[in-house]
Amino acid sequence: MISNLLAGRYKVLQVLGAGGFGKTYIVEDIHLPGNPKCVLKQLKPASDAPPVLETAKRLFEKEAETLQKLGSHDQIPRLLAYFEQNKDFYLVQELIDGHTLSRELLPGQRWTESQITEMLIESLSILGFVHSQGVIHRDIKPDNIIRRIADNKLVLIDFGAIKQVRNQSVMPGSQASISVAIGTPGYMPTEQSRGTPRPSSDIYALGMIGIQALTGVYPHELQEDPDTGEILWQHLVAASPELCDILHKMTRYHFKDRYQTADEALSAVKQLVNPVSTPTVQANSANTSRHELTLEWMEIGQVKTQTITENQQSKNPGTVRIGRDPAQCDIVLSAPTVSALHVEIFFSSQQQSFYLRSLRESNPPIVNGQSFRTGEVMLDQGSNIRLGQLDLQVKTVAVQHYPAGYTPTEYAIPFQSTPPQPIAQTVQVPKILNSQENTIPVAPANPLASPLPASVSPSPKELPHFIRLGMVAILSAGGIFALVSVRNAFNSASSSNGSSSPSYTRSNNLGVIEQCRLITPGGGRITAKLRNSAYREAREIATLASGTQVSAIEQSAEFVNIQTPDGTTGWVFNSEISNCPS
The missing domain is CATH 2.30.30.40 (SH3 Domains)
Incomplete structure (x- = not known):
């Protein structure tokens, strides 16, 4: 299939994924200037029997027209073309450059409530548009939500309805048809597994993503109440009752007990961000708040601490660098196994979290027992950072509130530049077998x-x-x-x-x-x-x-x-x- 030319214009470059319905490829359109890359989905009917092909073709064309309408939304990929070739059906869609939410929802790592509400507001807004077109997505899960690099917005992909082309089968001797349920265990409610999805089925799936983000636990690992069928998760977190109530209602066992529309759920979530104004809230809104992370470590027989704040002034704007070189680093360590410029810590306003980035591939930091030669890792309270043979602990991660007009010291006093000085060679950390x-x-x-x-x-x-x-x-x-x-x-x-x-x-x-x-x-x-x-x-x-x-x-x-x-x-x-x- 690689290098094949489909429909006389789409050259297959690589396989992007595969499933029971067929394969997904990255292709280039050789008919357009610059040969832009696109996503091509191959859909294989369950049988090549004429009645099945006829039904599949009718469904394919209907669903392709639906996808074309949905593509008018900025956060849904545009449908560029669709065609049939050699009894297989093909969709050509816009290629979204980004990463899925699965990369952000790591086991054991919890999002903040502000991150979750932001994700819910954005996703429910997209769902509201989808449902207004009479469409149910049917397969909402982290793998089908992409964070676009260009603007950091969420994009909803891989609508499950089109997969009916693969699952559709024709009953012998009649024109009636049956469909296999579409969805993913853990994110799919009971009525959808029985083949009767509703708009509230999509709301359930999105609520399960919210619970996953809040608990750090995959949905299929959560327990159910044997009497009611409700998912048991609230004992795992210490979150605001308001957010818990919303997620609980989104994921009720019976669809009649959930929010019936995405707009209804969206309105409830927005109340978390913009509650009804009261004198108390107005007074608090005048305060200044900032996120802070405090490090603690043992050096030369003494316990040392350092607080890092969001937007803190530093020698490298936007990050606080750690190492032995005072000319480059904001936090200077003396341990000889620490590199001159070892790591940097920064605050992500999008994720509302502090992250550590490795700057030394040959002497990588060890975070919670895992080596990070490259890339970034989120820091939580209790995280352990090992630089060479020196351990640093994240003692606290908190949001501090200050009176209006107050300027924290870290903002008022910029870091002073230090003249370059010779830095001693880093003592190499020996390696342990089988690590x-x-x-x-x-x-x-x-x-x-x-x-x-x-x-x-x-x-x-x-x-x-x-x-x-x-x-x-x-x-x-x-x-x-x-x-x-x-x-x-x-x-x-x-x-x-x-x-x-x-x-x-x-x-x-x-x-x-x-x-x-x-x-x-x-x-x-x-x-x-x-x-x-x-x-x-x-x-x-x-x-x-x-x-x-x-x-x-x-x-x-x-x-x-x-x-x-x-x-x-x-x-x-x-x-x-x-x-x-x-």
């Missing part, structure tokens, strides 16, 4: 959760009973650091559960001794939480089943740093592991 992307570094010697006072030296009995850390000596001469020695050795003391020395150990490629341990949660529990840092409120990055074999690397107070069989590193309670059998 994610081979980039997860060894655990930090001083986890943020339990720093030792700089003026106090612990006695031998105060040292962690699981690990004794060796000394790391770093010499600096002419700007070049030399790593003199690295030695981590586990002592032979008993573990907290009374076991003797480990049954066996192994050395990784750093010469660090790793001890075999088993996950044993205790207390009747069958799983243990793997945290991204050594403190109780740290983010959970994985769940480990009882009996899972792991490698213990380091201990910090009541926590142990471990590596799982798939290479993920994190922290568990010392009481949740035991020695491997001999």
Whole structure:
């Protein structure tokens, strides 16, 4: 099919997707100047029997005409052409340059309420137009909503009605027809799965996207009330009652209990943004608010903090850069394994969130246990950022309110330029075998959760009973650091559960001794939480089943740093592991 010429003008360049109804391609129109690229959808009828083809052709032409009308909306792709060739049907549509909402709706990551209301308002506005044309989309899901790069607007694609051409079949001996239900599990309500979709079926699907954004959980993973059929999700979030009520009504089990029109739902959502004015609201509207993110880390025996604000003045407008070079960075770190210019943090007004962007592919940041050589990642409260061998914690992400006319210090005082100075070479972080992307570094010697006072030296009995850390000596001469020695050795003391020395150990490629341990949660529990840092409120990055074999690397107070069989590193309670059998 690649390089084929269809209808004498559309040259196939690549496959964009495939499904039961056929394939989707990117093509170029060789009849137009510049050979613009388009999307071509191939629709294959279920059978090539004449009655089926005749019915399919009639449906195809009817639905193509409908798509042509819908294409007059700015946020729906235009239908450029449609034709039949070799008993297959083809649609040619405008190519939308952007990414689907699936890339923004990541598992475990929650949107803010303002992000969700903005998405609902924009999507319901499009739906209102679609329904006014007598059309039901039938397959609304994150994969079928694209955020257009040109203007950041949402575009609704892939109308399910046209798929009847593939699903349509003719009953023997009659002109009656039946259709297979169209939709996606999790986003498709009961009446649609039975083949009788209504406009409120689209509203249900959009409401499920809103719940997914609010909870960070895929719809098919949510539980149902066995008595009522209602989706159970509100216990997973702490959101405003008003937004929860709207999402609940959009996704009621019975279609009669939902909003009956997109305009009705849109009006309710808009009330969240523009509530009825009251004196209290008017007084608050005069306030100044801003988003703030606070970082905390341990450096030279001291806990340090730094607050980053939206629109904060910096050396590189729009971002706050972090590294060892004071000439380029707004937050300057001294740890030798941190790169001169390592990462930058910025605030997205569209997403109403802070993001971290990697600036050092050869020494990538580790965010919540995952390496990011390139690209961006959203930061939440509790996120762990590892730069080289230095850990930084996102302690808070909040919206602060200030009286009208107040100018925060960060806005009033610009960052001062620092004359360029020689920067010492970054000490390379050794890699651990079997780690994610081979980039997860060894655990930090001083986890943020339990720093030792700089003026106090612990006695031998105060040292962690699981690990004794060796000394790391770093010499600096002419700007070049030399790593003199690295030695981590586990002592032979008993573990907290009374076991003797480990049954066996192994050395990784750093010469660090790793001890075999088993996950044993205790207390009747069958799983243990793997945290991204050594403190109780740290983010959970994985769940480990009882009996899972792991490698213990380091201990910090009541926590142990471990590596799982798939290479993920994190922290568990010392009481949740035991020695491997001999």
